Amino acid sequence: MIKPLLAMVFSGMALLGVAEAAERLTLDQAKQTIKTQRSAIWRDHYSLRDAKIGEPFACSYDAMVQTGPTLANLQKVSEPATCVCVEADAKNGMGGYAGLQSVMVYIRRSGAVEGVDGSRFRDRCTRLKPFPELGGK
Numbered sequence: 001m002i003k004p005l006l007a008m009v010f011s012g013m014a015l016l017g018v019a020e021a022a023e024r025l026t027l028d029q030a031k032q033t034i035k036t037q038r039s040a041i042w043r044d045h046y047s048l049r050d051a052k053i054g055e056p057f058a059c060s061y062d063a064m065v066q067t068g069p070t071l072a073n074l075q076k077v078s079e080p081a082t083c084v085c086v087e088a089d090a091k092n093g094m095g096g097y098a099g100l101q102s103v104m105v106y107i108r109r110s111g112a113v114e115g116v117d118g119s120r121f122r123d124r125c126t127r128l129k130p131f132p133e134l135g136g137k
Contacts, residue, residue, distance in 0.1 A: 024058040041115035047091035052128035059083035085125035
């Protein structure tokens with residue numbers, strides 16, 4: 001199960017594919033980043049199994065950030081990022097496996113990651129390759 005996003009209210013995270021090419025990580029770099037930060041994406045990250053990963057691509061990370069005391073003080077922030085689709089089976093909050101679920105992982109310039117439901121990005125979640133190193137401890 002994907003962890004809920006707490007710090008920001010996200011607007012539509014656009015998959016533009018037009019961000020600077022230098023922002024796109026290699027597959028090995030994306031794998032390493034996701035593996036080391038998997039606890040930020042999945043609730044029970046040690047239970048991951050049957051993981052697969054797609055090719056990373058350049059995208060835009062868009063967020064709404066509150067700059068003042070009220071919601072009227074929202075400001076849109078965009079930055080180039082790397083996106084990659086990951087499919088895995090993980091335990092949910094009740095301790096049972098939820099079945100294979102797609103997650104679109106946004107890897108920001110800072111190295112921070114965010115995972116969002118990948119079901120709406122089915123066109124980007126094709127030709128996935130096994131990612132066994134994501135599972136287990």
